[in-house]
Amino acid sequence: MALKIKWSPRxxxxxxxxxxxxxxxxxxxxILFAKKVTNIAKAIPxxxxxxxxxxxxxxxNLREKIYENYRIVYRLKGKLIEIVAICHGAKPLxxxx
Numbered sequence: 001m002a003l004k005i006k007w008s009p010r011x012x013x014x015x016x017x018x019x020x021x022x023x024x025x026x027x028x029x030x031i032l033f034a035k036k037v038t039n040i041a042k043a044i045p046x047x048x049x050x051x052x053x054x055x056x057x058x059x060x061n062l063r064e065k066i067y068e069n070y071r072i073v074y075r076l077k078g079k080l081i082e083i084v085a086i087c088h089g090a091k092p093l094x095x096x097x
Contacts (some may be wrong), residue, residue: 003045007083011073014086018070033068040065040072041083048076056093 010097015037024029044051051063054073061076066089073085073093087093 003048003079003081005041005045005081005083008085009040010085011085018086018088036067037070037072037086040067042072044074044081048081054093 019030
């Protein structure tokens, strides 16, 4: 059975804020960034454990994919993959369970 993807409100807000920031300089690159991040998220169900385990937490079910300087953090929950946060790699990760 195929795994489903769910975006947490926090992750959706993170993506929107990042794109708004990029759009101040370039609308084109903001759209490109959003497309790339959503494509990475859509590809996760094919190999859900391909992302590395988030080092701050060490939890087998909390993983991340890296795109440019950003971390796409997701949680494996049975047949569900929840995108929980998108943050800049230089900022501390605060994932709320």
